[in-house]
Amino acid sequence: MKKFTHISARSIDEAVAALRQYGDRACLIAGGTDILGKMKDDILPRYPEALVDIKGIAGLEFLREEKGSLRIGALTRLEDIAREPRIREKYSALAQAAGRTASPHLREMGTLAGNLCQDIRCWYYRNPNNRFPCLRKGGGRCYAIEGDNRYHSILGGSVEGGCYAVHPSDTAPALVALNAEVRTTKRTLPVEDLFGVDVARTTVLDSDEIVTEIRVPAPKAGSRSAFLKFAIRKSIDFPIVNCAAMIACRNGAVASSRICLNAVAVRPYRAAGAEKTILKKRIDEPLAEAAGIAALSGAKPMGHNGYMVQVARVLVKRAILACAG
Numbered sequence: 001m002k003k004f005t006h007i008s009a010r011s012i013d014e015a016v017a018a019l020r021q022y023g024d025r026a027c028l029i030a031g032g033t034d035i036l037g038k039m040k041d042d043i044l045p046r047y048p049e050a051l052v053d054i055k056g057i058a059g060l061e062f063l064r065e066e067k068g069s070l071r072i073g074a075l076t077r078l079e080d081i082a083r084e085p086r087i088r089e090k091y092s093a094l095a096q097a098a099g100r101t102a103s104p105h106l107r108e109m110g111t112l113a114g115n116l117c118q119d120i121r122c123w124y125y126r127n128p129n130n131r132f133p134c135l136r137k138g139g140g141r142c143y144a145i146e147g148d149n150r151y152h153s154i155l156g157g158s159v160e161g162g163c164y165a166v167h168p169s170d171t172a173p174a175l176v177a178l179n180a181e182v183r184t185t186k187r188t189l190p191v192e193d194l195f196g197v198d199v200a201r202t203t204v205l206d207s208d209e210i211v212t213e214i215r216v217p218a219p220k221a222g223s224r225s226a227f228l229k230f231a232i233r234k235s236i237d238f239p240i241v242n243c244a245a246m247i248a249c250r251n252g253a254v255a256s257s258r259i260c261l262n263a264v265a266v267r268p269y270r271a272a273g274a275e276k277t278i279l280k281k282r283i284d285e286p287l288a289e290a291a292g293i294a295a296l297s298g299a300k301p302m303g304h305n306g307y308m309v310q311v312a313r314v315l316v317k318r319a320i321l322a323c324a325g
Contacts, residue, residue: 005050019208025049029288045137074113093225097174113211118161122165155265175258177244195267223248226322239263243315247323283324
């Protein structure tokens with residue numbers, strides 16, 4: 001690793017001031033499970049001059065229910081979320097997603113905000129020593145279009161010229177399905193609107209903006225949620241496809257639903273077609289299967305990832321059936 005300045009912030013204001021001082025030349029660090037790997041492999045288009053360490057800031061690690069919502073501090077560890085009985089009971093999709101993220105050791109270090117804001121895993125982008133100057137590094141092309149795109153987007157690209165790297169978070173689709181919101185040092189926005197695509201960025205956050213907490217509204221009466229993940233290995237691996245759903249039923253029929261896929265597109269993907277398919281209907285296996293097909297009606301697989309379409313359809317189907325009990 002190259003030399004850098006390490007700033008141990010003791011308050012949010014101190015952290016924000018440091019980020020403003022260094023601008024795009026600084027990165028945040030908390031659990032460190034993403035940024036340290038990127039620095040060791042020297043994959044970033046610009047090596048950070050400073051790391052602003054926020055894990056010592058008091059009051060950013062908490063879990064509590066308050067005024068009809070679940071409040072989770074940005075630095076709350078994934079393992080604590082996965083094990084919390086209240087979350088497992090009332091916000092099942094989130095507990096299941098946190099429990100399927102990475103390995104037990106990484107979950108003991110990784111934070112919820114870090115998992116939401118993590119960088120892409122495309123192997124061209126992540127290739128050591130910055131070998132491929134791709135679009136997400138400010139370069140001129142997406143190497144996956146004509147290269148190895150087994151785990152890239154099946155729902156089109158973004159960035160001028162087309163970047164097909166997928167968003168890798170497990171907790172993101174769960175929080176989108178649960179209609180959560182993110183609070184930062186500047187604003188409050190739905191988790192669904194947090195994600196963006198830019199050079200070395202996967203969120204819409206400004207360079208001096210810090211996530212402080214996530215709020216999840218209490219589920220409606222008669223609702224259930226679930227999270228499912230397909231990966232090569234049960235532990236450590238990032239998702240090839242994952243899916244979360246929250247469905248509320250009234251008189252045996254679907255009153256409302258939120259279904260979100262991830263690792264299939266450049267941002268977490270709301271499966272609006274699936275939601276429309278099941279609305280005001282009684283859930284059974286044929287309906288869930290039809291919803292899975294509708295969820296991927298706009299799929300545009302690349303040369304080597306067509307199999308992901310069927311995987312995503314099956315996960316949508318199973319998530320819906322899991323919510324139906």
